[in-house]
Amino acid sequence: MRWPSWKVSIGFLLLLFGALAAPSLAQQAADRVNVVHVVGLRGVKENAKGTLAIENGNLRFVDSRAKAVVATAAIEDVVTGNDSQRMIHGSFGTLTMFAPYGGGRFLSLFRSKLDTLTIQYRDSDGGLHGAIFTMAVGKAEPLKKLLVAQGARTSAPLQDSSSGSNRKTDAAREQKP
Amino acid sequence: MKTSIQVFGACLLVLTISLATPKWRVQATPPLVSKASAIQVLMIQSDEIKLPVEFQISLYEHLIQQLEKKGGFQHVYRDGDKNAAGVPDLVVLHSTVRGFKKGSEMARQVTTVTGETSIDVHCQFTDKDGKSVLERDLNGKVMFFGGNLRATFDFAKKAAKLAHDNFVANSGS
Numbered sequence: 367m368r369w370p371s372w373k374v375s376i377g378f379l380l381l382l383f384g385a386l387a388a389p390s391l392a393q394q395a396a397d398r399v400n401v402v403h404v405v406g407l408r409g410v411k412e413n414a415k416g417t418l419a420i421e422n423g424n425l426r427f428v429d430s431r432a433k434a435v436v437a438t439a440a441i442e443d444v445v446t447g448n449d450s451q452r453m454i455h456g457s458f459g460t461l462t463m464f465a466p467y468g469g470g471r472f473l474s475l476f477r478s479k480l481d482t483l484t485i486q487y488r489d490s491d492g493g494l495h496g497a498i499f500t501m502a503v504g505k506a507e508p509l510k511k512l513l514v515a516q517g518a519r520t521s522a523p524l525q526d527s528s529s530g531s532n533r534k535t536d537a538a539r540e541q542k543p
Numbered sequence: 544m545k546t547s548i549q550v551f552g553a554c555l556l557v558l559t560i561s562l563a564t565p566k567w568r569v570q571a572t573p574p575l576v577s578k579a580s581a582i583q584v585l586m587i588q589s590d591e592i593k594l595p596v597e598f599q600i601s602l603y604e605h606l607i608q609q610l611e612k613k614g615g616f617q618h619v620y621r622d623g624d625k626n627a628a629g630v631p632d633l634v635v636l637h638s639t640v641r642g643f644k645k646g647s648e649m650a651r652q653v654t655t656v657t658g659e660t661s662i663d664v665h666c667q668f669t670d671k672d673g674k675s676v677l678e679r680d681l682n683g684k685v686m687f688f689g690g691n692l693r694a695t696f697d698f699a700k701k702a703a704k705l706a707h708d709n710f711v712a713n714s715g716s
Contacts (some may be wrong), residue, residue, distance in 0.1 A: 443596075474653050484597045491625050495604075
């Protein structure tokens with residue numbers, strides 16, 4: 367059984383487009399990170415969950431209710447760090463604190479690690495702003511690299527990605543006194 | 544004789560009270576500072592104490608938020624804002640971290656009595672010429688609920704109240 371030539375052509379075209387589109391989709395996925403906005407962005411509530419994207423020279427935070435954009439060229443400092451939080455957090459986590467027989471205390475022992483990303487930037491009037499985000503472990507350093515690549519400045523040198531397992535400890539050290 | 548001693552004693556008591564009362568009144572009077580229509584918050588300094596940058600930013604942002612929330616000032620200017628230069632009765636808040644103890648959220652939740660996070664900040668309010676008009680040491684802490692950064696919120700509330708009570712015209716002080 368022979369395939370019609372037009373079907374073969376379309377198949378090749380689809381393969382070609384797929385091959386071209388795949389890296390850009392992967393790039394997009396890497397650039398968009400699920401984060402929690404801790405404090406700082408004007409018009410965005412504290413502890414708002416959203417996505418952080420770095421594209422076209424802008425840092426863009428989007429959640430279900432608000433959007434904030436900061437030009438990467440206006441960012442004067444980018445610093446990464448780490449923290450931890452209860453596995454069961456939020457309102458339900460607070461309620462579990464009242465569980466009988468110290469159940470809440472016991473649950474507090476189970477914690478998940480977090481990366482933090484802190485930025486300082488200036489608005490058009492020269493006013494200094496700061497913003498803090500938390501995200502899954504290992505996400506902050508690539509974001510910092512992207513920001514620096516698009517014109518943001520940093521007081522802490524970038525970590526070498528080739529150092530592999532040392533990367534996390536280096537990032538942690540960045541913030542230690 | 545006995546009556547004259549009693550009269551003398553009563554006079555002495557009245558005299559003592561009349562002399563002491565104005566002194567109490569002076570002590571109870573808040574420091575004489577001029578009212579301001581706007582305040583500028585400078586970035587938190589921590590030269591002596593190594594403070595993690597997220598605490599520094601959180602202190603600064605919460606301070607601005609609380610000053611705006613408390614009201615009373617027409618404008619709350621940020622560090623470096625060019626518009627602040629044109630305000631004649633501007634008061635500038637300089638904050639310097641004097642002490643920092645990073646506790647542990649886990650220790651607080653598990654033990655209740657340990658793991659407290661505490662920040663000591665020296666607040667200096669100056670006029671536009673840099674002359675100090677009010678200085679106060681404030682503290683922010685988180686003892687049980689919330690993450691370590693909540694200590695910055697506690698400090699910000701106290702600092703905003705201090706600014707409001709001393710520099711806002713209709714603060715009632």
